[in-house]
Amino acid sequence: MKRRGFLQGLTLAALGSTFHRTATAAPVGSMKEIQTMQNNWRSLLAAGFKAPAPTEALKLSNDEWRKRLDKAQFNVLREEGTERAGTSPLNAEKRPGVFACAGCDLPLFSSEMKYESGTGWPSFFTTIPGVFATKKDYILFTPRTEYHCVRCGGHHGHVFEDGPAPTGQRWCNNGVALKFIPKQA
Numbered sequence: 001m002k003r004r005g006f007l008q009g010l011t012l013a014a015l016g017s018t019f020h021r022t023a024t025a026a027p028v029g030s031m032k033e034i035q036t037m038q039n040n041w042r043s044l045l046a047a048g049f050k051a052p053a054p055t056e057a058l059k060l061s062n063d064e065w066r067k068r069l070d071k072a073q074f075n076v077l078r079e080e081g082t083e084r085a086g087t088s089p090l091n092a093e094k095r096p097g098v099f100a101c102a103g104c105d106l107p108l109f110s111s112e113m114k115y116e117s118g119t120g121w122p123s124f125f126t127t128i129p130g131v132f133a134t135k136k137d138y139i140l141f142t143p144r145t146e147y148h149c150v151r152c153g154g155h156h157g158h159v160f161e162d163g164p165a166p167t168g169q170r171w172c173n174n175g176v177a178l179k180f181i182p183k184q185a
């Protein structure tokens with residue numbers, strides 16, 4: 001009886017791990033690994049890049065933003081637009097590095113936090129801590145959680161609860177709102 005229970009346990013464990021890998025393609029296993037990523041993102045920052053702090057607020061007028069950003073960036077960051085799915089070259093970006101805000105250079109995600117969600121937008125299962133504020137929006141009639149950069153207020157995307165374990169989060173980010181800084185240029 002005991003032995004049978006043990007074998008059943010083994011089979012379930014094997015099934016469980018296969019399911020885990022194929023169904024969610026979870027890149028990490030534990031919340032401890034997530035915390036390590038959140039603590040160590042600076043190790044993926046390029047040597048010459050001067051990262052601003054989230055507390056150094058950047059406030060500009062709409063005219064100033066228009067000069068600083070191109071049309072697509074302005075539409076997403078300042079008008080909460082959404083880029084067409086599958087259009088961002090950052091979907092395919094897999095090099096080690098850091099994704100910063102295209103409006104103000106604040107580092108938002110490290111390359112370790114990115115995963116392939118299949119949505120056509122760069123997706124992340126967690127963020128660098130303290131870089132986003134959120135609000136609920138009702139643009140598509142059902143409530144969604146919008147998130148924006150705490151430094152410049154720029155809109156980046158929406159966060160959903162259908163991401164991979166262990167966070168279960170999917171930070172669905174417009175590629176034009178991001179600037180990728182490879183660790184090695």
Ligand SMILES: [Zn+2]
Nearest residue numbers: 101104149152
């Ligand atoms: Zn910003």
